[in-house]
Amino acid sequence: MGSVPNVYSMLKEQLAGTGAEVITPDSEKYAGSIKRWSEHCIKQAQAVVLVSSADDISKTLIFVREHSVPFVVRGGGHSTSGASSIEDGLVIDLSKLRQVTVDTDKKTIKAGGGTIWEDVDVEAAKYGLATVGGTVNHTGVGGLTLGGGYGYLSGKYGLTIDNLVSVDIVLASGEQVVASETSHPDLFWAVRGAGQNFGVVTAFTFQGYDQKEPVFAGTLVFLPDKIPQIVSFVNKFHEVNDGNQAMLWGFSAPPPMKAPVVLAQCFYNGTEEQGKEFFSDLINIGPIVNPLASVPYEKLNAMLNPASGFDGRKQFGGGAFKLPLKPDYVQALHAEFTSFVDSHEKMNESLMLFETVPYKKVVEVPNEKMAFSNRGDYYNVATCFKWFDASLDQEVREFSRNLLKKASQTAGVEQDEKIRSEQGVGQYGNYANVDVPVAEIFGKNSKKLEELKHKYDPDNLFSRGLRLVPRPLVIVN
Known part of the structure; x- marks a missing residue:
């Protein structure tokens, strides 16, 4: 690769007049351009290109191929795997692509590749619509969607990818295509679960649903x-x-x-009277805080934002659990989690969350229908550790992995070959690190994904996330 100043000067020249902006470390905008939701994912990129169109992305991909420039793609910057950051190359930043449009006749919602869920929720609400989105509204639409997508409406409408109509995507070659059930259907199969390995999605089109009335929600x-x-x-x-409820606790x-404390985020897609009746047994237990109320749907996904701020180092982890649970099992996990958090300074905002989002609608879709392979008779359990001392990075990661493994085993959802062959993998890809074996995320779909990877990205240009091929392939200049 050429010297840093020379190669990025050339990129600036090639993108001149396009609306794209190439930011280098000497720019005033640089510090903001490498900021991420988790501080341990902040890396000193050699340059950041703020693209403004699919054409900008095509030109940039052709450029990085010609000059063997390592790169990553940033959507919302919310991942804790570090896959949207880089030390030794370029960041393709999609944050200018935040337009959301609604087709009221088809009830579809088209969101740019750099949108966050707040953009989608607010715009769709203007037309009395909603779709299955994340539970924190500053999460990027791209990352959550390409990895699957669970939300409050999943009990009724399935996963985010189950409601994905099409994607506009720029391939490794620079070619721009639309992938759907009728256009490049094999690519569309791969995108729904493993999309970050196949190209840069510049727009997502989702099926929307009538959501004119408020919902009943809050955190006990x-x-x-x-x-x-x-x-x-x-x-x-x-x-x-019946699928109209969810509970994250x-x-x-x-x-x-x-x-x-024990937190219980409650959701009922109905009136306040209906919600209070459904959750009455929980309310009667005696919470020390009870803010449950009717709220507009577009405000729902902002409720967990205060617990999801941008300061500190963070690490997601995931596993699975079955219901019914035994109280002593949950108490033992609580004791182990609390002991670890209490023994480290400034880690109190860490969270272990049992995501009791109804899955009957989710499992109506077979795991072989698309790349996503986490459909089964179980719920997701997650950790999100937050800390500030960089020397704790490895310790936190190991504790999280061991705690979640113990939780999954105790709950009867071990990540073994039997589970992966008979139902879902018991591991949500959006909570996994990039070094997790492919079979743990994609199970029986791994082989087909590898074949499609060779078809659509034969030189493994998109290689910085979860690796679908056994080893990096050589980039041809």
């Missing part, structure tokens, strides 16, 4: 001694929900008190 806060009663309600939830010690 309990003292840890209520865990047995909470588990009892969760077990009941599993039996009586788990452990943390958030400010201002910074004391261990």
